[in-house]
Amino acid sequence: xxxxxxxxxxxxxxxxxxxxxxxxxxxxxxxxxxxxxxxxxxxxxxxxxxxxxxxxxxxxxxxxxxxxxxxxxxxxxxxxxxxxxxxxxxxxxxxxxxxxxxxxxxxxxxxxxxxxxxxxxxxxxxxxxxxxxxxxxxxxxxxxxxxxxxxxxxxxxxxxxxxxxxxxxxxxxxxxxxxxxxxxxxxxxxxxxxxxxxxxxxxxxxxxxxxxxxxxxxxxxxxxxxxxxxxxxxxxxxxxxxxxxxxxxxxxxxxxxxxxxxxxxxxxxxxxxxxxxxxxxxxxxxxxxxxxxxxxxxxxxxxxxxxxxxxxxxxxxxxxxxxxxxxxxxxxxxxxxxxxxxxxxxxxxxxxxxxxxxxxxxxxxxxxxxxxxxxxxxxxxxxxxxxxxxxxxxxxxxxxxxxxxxxxxxxxxxxxxxxxxxxxxxxxxxxxxxxxxxxxxxxxxxxxxxxxxxxxxxxxxxxxxxxxxxxxxxxxxxxxxxxxxxxxxxxxxxxxxxxxxxxxxxxxxxxxxxxxxxxxxxxxxxxxxxxxxxxxxxxxxxxxxxxxxxxxxxxxxxxxxxxxxxxxxxxxxx
Numbered sequence: 001x002x003x004x005x006x007x008x009x010x011x012x013x014x015x016x017x018x019x020x021x022x023x024x025x026x027x028x029x030x031x032x033x034x035x036x037x038x039x040x041x042x043x044x045x046x047x048x049x050x051x052x053x054x055x056x057x058x059x060x061x062x063x064x065x066x067x068x069x070x071x072x073x074x075x076x077x078x079x080x081x082x083x084x085x086x087x088x089x090x091x092x093x094x095x096x097x098x099x100x101x102x103x104x105x106x107x108x109x110x111x112x113x114x115x116x117x118x119x120x121x122x123x124x125x126x127x128x129x130x131x132x133x134x135x136x137x138x139x140x141x142x143x144x145x146x147x148x149x150x151x152x153x154x155x156x157x158x159x160x161x162x163x164x165x166x167x168x169x170x171x172x173x174x175x176x177x178x179x180x181x182x183x184x185x186x187x188x189x190x191x192x193x194x195x196x197x198x199x200x201x202x203x204x205x206x207x208x209x210x211x212x213x214x215x216x217x218x219x220x221x222x223x224x225x226x227x228x229x230x231x232x233x234x235x236x237x238x239x240x241x242x243x244x245x246x247x248x249x250x251x252x253x254x255x256x257x258x259x260x261x262x263x264x265x266x267x268x269x270x271x272x273x274x275x276x277x278x279x280x281x282x283x284x285x286x287x288x289x290x291x292x293x294x295x296x297x298x299x300x301x302x303x304x305x306x307x308x309x310x311x312x313x314x315x316x317x318x319x320x321x322x323x324x325x326x327x328x329x330x331x332x333x334x335x336x337x338x339x340x341x342x343x344x345x346x347x348x349x350x351x352x353x354x355x356x357x358x359x360x361x362x363x364x365x366x367x368x369x370x371x372x373x374x375x376x377x378x379x380x381x382x383x384x385x386x387x388x389x390x391x392x393x394x395x396x397x398x399x400x401x402x403x404x405x406x407x408x409x410x411x412x413x414x415x416x417x418x419x420x421x422x423x424x425x426x427x428x429x430x431x432x433x434x435x436x437x438x439x440x441x442x443x444x445x446x447x448x449x450x451x452x453x454x455x456x457x458x459x460x461x462x463x464x465x466x467x468x469x470x471x472x473x474x475x476x477x478x479x480x481x482x483x484x485x486x487x488x489x490x491x492x493x494x495x496x497x498x499x500x501x502x503x504x505x506x507x508x509x510x511x512x513x514x515x516x517x518x519x520x521x522x523x524x525x526x527x528x529x530x531x532x533x534x535x536x537x538x539x540x541x542x543x544x545x546x547x548x549x550x551x552x553x554x555x556x557x558x559x560x561x562x563x564x565x566x567x568x569x570x571x572x573x574x
Contacts, residue, residue: 051218056197057157059224061171061187063233064260064458070171070188070272072157076133078103078141079152082121092121095145102140103130126152159276165269167236169296170229170261170456173272184275185294187227187456190395197224228458230260234568239263242560247553249524249545250297250436256444256530256540258462259452268293299398302433303524303544306507307362307551309383309428311446311477314359316382317370318473325476327355327366335368335423342368342423345506359480360488362504364427371426376417379425380405385468386442387451388434393463394454401438404431429508440542443528446477447501447538481530492555493527495562499538502529502558504551522547527554531562533569 061070078099088096096117100107107113107129120127130137138153145151159174159181172186183189200221235253243251243265253263270293279287287293295301317323333349334341344350344364350357358366371379380403383389389403402408404425406417424430437454445451445467453463467474481501484490490502505526525548532538541561543554
């Protein structure tokens with residue numbers, strides 16, 4: 001039969017169309033099997049190979065003597081391991097009922113839990129039955145259901161702060177999911193990478209149903225490093241014990257020689273353990289509302305120094321010859337400058353005083369008289385020499401404080417510096433702000449003749465900066481601070497056999513006319529000192545309490561501390 005030209009044309013088109021289709025299929029197969037072979041092989045491997053992380057225990061945090069401050073506790077969890085059954089066998093149902101009785105939980109009666117457990121059983125998956133089993137529960141499981149194929153006991157670790165709020169602002173806390181926790185404050189944050197250690201990993205091969213065929217450890221976990229601090233747990237416990245919980249403030253005990261912080265308490269404090277579990281919004285609001293407990297007041301809060309600053313004003317006056325060690329002044333209770341009265345804390349007057357007695361009694365008049373003749377920039381220079389108005393370069397976040405000068409006021413306020421403001425600055429008021437840790441370094445420098453960097457880690461290098469103040473000036477300050485305790489404003493702190501040099505301060509934080517409007521307008525109270533007992537190295541102490549109205553409160557706390565410190569030392573050396 002002879003085909004028509006039209007039929008031949010159609011067959012040719014069909015032939016070439018089929019060739020094009022087969023060519024496209026061949027090209028696609030080439031791409032899939034040759035060009036993308038490696039890619040699909042890897043995807044296939046990922047479908048059947050699972051890598052699971054093995055969390056490494058976080059490193060311990062120790063005090064200077066090796067005592068545990070932060071550690072980990074083992075947490076035992078019970079899992080159901082699925083075996084591929086579509087329904088539970090009679091034996092499995094009996095085991096689940098037994099577990100419900102031992103653990104005190106409802107699994108099969110809870111629809112959501114029941115469905116999750118069924119899914120885990122069908123797909124060879126793990127299902128968490130209970131976390132943090134008690135010793136009693138573990139014992140009953142081992143006794144009644146020993147080594148069952150569907151049950152897995154797994155142990156991981158949870159951070160533990162055994163002394164709860166003890167040194168909480170130094171130690172810090174963790175946040176985040178259990179397996180991804182990170183340090184958010186204090187040493188937990190500063191040393192986070194060291195404490196974390198190195199997580200391990202296991203390689204699991206599973207089939208298409210999810211059943212594990214093999215398991216291999218490909219990377220062993222390494223425990224985080226131990227961190228030794230400068231904290232002395234014995235001293236810290238005394239500080240925590242004597243510092244009243246109803247007051248906000250800071251308490252520091254520091255080694256003036258090397259800057260080691262032996263004890264530090266910031267109030268209000270918090271329990272770091274609470275961050276290991278979810279916190280409800282209402283609970284968080286209550287915690288946050290209690291005078292901002294997460295501020296480390298020793299480093300991250302600043303306050304007017306009040307009469308503590310008179311040590312600096314006296315240094316500037318002696319070094320520049322504006323005052324001599326045998327200078328005298330008459331205190332009638334007030335001082336008139338530019339038509340305005342500036343008061344002494346003793347409004348009846350101290351009478352005639354020497355320069356040393358002015359420090360001992362914390363009389364304002366000598367400092368008003370000096371301020372009339374000293375330039376604010378010169379006073380600022382001496383404040384900087386003693387480390388005020390600048391960070392201490394410690395590991396923790398800190399505020400700089402504020403030392404006012406002409407340039408500062410012009411830039412910050414857009415105004416000139418008025419001479420009357422120097423009178424307020426000379427007694428530690430005006431715009432002056434300091435942090436308690438700056439004051440600890442300042443007091444230490446009077447006795448060591450250098451500014452030392454505060455340290456919190458035992459292996460931190462010791463850093464010192466020479467104090468540019470004459471020795472005779474420092475000796476005068478020391479003598480005056482000793483008499484503060486024997487005949488001056490710090491007599492209430494005196495404890496037999498404790499050698500003590502001190503300075504007290506009642507520092508205004510608002511206008512005195514507001515004093516009766518509420519506690520928040522009351523003055524802050526300071527007690528600072530340098531003390532020693534027997535043959536033990538001398539230490540620096542700084543106590544600052546917010547809104548207590550008088551320095552008598554921190555002075556009384558200091559006395560309690562010295563009494564307890566003396567007892568502990570006597571017990572150790574007995």
